[in-house]
Amino acid sequence: MLPSAVRPDCAVAVASGVHWIGALDPDLRSFDIILRTANGTSYNAYAVRGSAGVAIIDTVKASYAESFFRRLESVAGYDEITTIVLNHLEPDHSGALPELLRRAPAATLYVSHQARPMLKGLFDPAEFEHRIVAVGTGDTADLGDRQLEFINTPYLHWPDTQCTWLAATGTLFSGDFLGCHYCDPRLFNDAVGDFRFSFEYYYAHIMRPFRAHVREALDLIEPLPLRTIAPGHGPILRDDPRDYVRRYRALSAPSLHGADSKTLLVFYISAYGATRRMAEAVAAGAEQVGDVRVSLYDIEGSEPQPFVDLIEEADALLFGSPTINGDAVKPVWDLLSSLTMVDVKGKLGAAFGSYGWSGEAVPMIEDRLRRLKLRVPVAGVKARLEPTGDEFAACRELGRQTALHLLGRAEHRVVDMASLT
Numbered sequence: 086m087l088p089s090a091v092r093p094d095c096a097v098a099v100a101s102g103v104h105w106i107g108a109l110d111p112d113l114r115s116f117d118i119i120l121r122t123a124n125g126t127s128y129n130a131y132a133v134r135g136s137a138g139v140a141i142i143d144t145v146k147a148s149y150a151e152s153f154f155r156r157l158e159s160v161a162g163y164d165e166i167t168t169i170v171l172n173h174l175e176p177d178h179s180g181a182l183p184e185l186l187r188r189a190p191a192a193t194l195y196v197s198h199q200a201r202p203m204l205k206g207l208f209d210p211a212e213f214e215h216r217i218v219a220v221g222t223g224d225t226a227d228l229g230d231r232q233l234e235f236i237n238t239p240y241l242h243w244p245d246t247q248c249t250w251l252a253a254t255g256t257l258f259s260g261d262f263l264g265c266h267y268c269d270p271r272l273f274n275d276a277v278g279d280f281r282f283s284f285e286y287y288y289a290h291i292m293r294p295f296r297a298h299v300r301e302a303l304d305l306i307e308p309l310p311l312r313t314i315a316p317g318h319g320p321i322l323r324d325d326p327r328d329y330v331r332r333y334r335a336l337s338a339p340s341l342h343g344a345d346s347k348t349l350l351v352f353y354i355s356a357y358g359a360t361r362r363m364a365e366a367v368a369a370g371a372e373q374v375g376d377v378r379v380s381l382y383d384i385e386g387s388e389p390q391p392f393v394d395l396i397e398e399a400d401a402l403l404f405g406s407p408t409i410n411g412d413a414v415k416p417v418w419d420l421l422s423s424l425t426m427v428d429v430k431g432k433l434g435a436a437f438g439s440y441g442w443s444g445e446a447v448p449m450i451e452d453r454l455r456r457l458k459l460r461v462p463v464a465g466v467k468a469r470l471e472p473t474g475d476e477f478a479a480c481r482e483l484g485r486q487t488a489l490h491l492l493g494r495a496e497h498r499v500v501d502m503a504s505l506t
């Protein structure tokens with residue numbers, strides 16, 4: 086049995102006048118269906134006492150509401166609560182919110198401007214309408230001798246997310262940001278087990294698709310004199326909290342050397358070599374343009390993950406697949422399905438491939454790319470069995486035109502009307 090900072094129905098002191106009143110969920114093995122949680126998770130919520138009232142920051146998943154209320158009651162009465170802050174609306178943080186609003190009738194609820202219209206998904210806003218205040222960066226909630234200051238940090242990982250700063254103790258209540266799914270009753274980062282893998286896994290699956298927003302949030306957080314980061318999940322970071330901020334900075338930073346030039350990646354898989362030769366032609370066409378860094382990869386030779394790392398920093402993605410049984414082949418779909426881990430919106434995409442008798446792979450890949458919000462400005466190229474000279478030329482043109490689009494130098498297509506009849 087691990088030693089524990091957490092006792093049933095008791096709050097845990099985090100800083101002067103700040104208590105953890107959350108819940109532990111050690112048996113959870115997947116979160117939001119897709120995240121693996123080998124060590125369970127915690128739903129962290131906090132009580133902050135000031136001379137003029139008590140603030141509750143975040144709540145817990147609905148099924149843990151009763152233990153949350155008992156912990157809350159160990160440090161505050163409901164009639165003392167003047168302020169409720171919800172840093173993020175997802176149900177793992179808002180599950181006990183409606184009941185908390187009923188039990189603390191004098192409290193005002195502070196949420197981000199983005200969260201305000203989303204509240205109707207949690208409860209009938211009419212019930213609490215007059216008690217809701219939307220806030221942005223620099224707005225405050227007054228607790229008398231101390232203030233909570235709001236920092237708008239959207240898309241970490243929902244549009245509504247924000248952080249809350251308590252300067253009096255140097256505590257940042259960061260919501261999902263800088264958190265992880267790692268349940269340990271010792272609660273603090275200097276006391277729990279080694280949770281580095283959970284921290285990085287959480288970043289990779291929750292924050293990584295929004296890394297531009299991560300960097301914007303870090304710009305706001307790094308200047309703060311941090312003494313403790315109190316996230317919505319996982320250990321409370323009181324020992325060297327800035328180290329975790331530095332880690333997020335490193336994880337979210339571009340890492341490709343010479344990244345000033347545009348980058349174009351050509352992925353292919355080939356049964357008999359025809360799609361490979363098409364890929365080589367596509368890459369050669371792109372290379373002709375100059376000023377674009379072109380890479381060619383046979384996806385038969387790798388798991389998707391290393392390619393996903395490359396894709397995150399690339400500007401154009403071209404996929405070559407044969408058509409087998411009316412479909413693109415599984416390694417291509419495996420790679421395409423991995424792209425939800427990174428932000429690909431607005432990148433350029435294209436498809437090509439050899440086929441035997443139907444050739445569905447190219448339009449299917451193009452459709453998938455569009456649904457992932459890539460732009461597909463150049464029509465794909467299909468070739469029946471071994472490509473002809475004209476089809477290789479079309480492949481080179483596919484690469485060249487895509488590269489030109491990347492550089493903003495795309496040539497206007499001249500349509501021969503006669504060819505349309």
Ligand code: FEO
Nearest residue numbers: 173175177261317
């Ligand atoms: Fe912890 Fe996005 O909820």
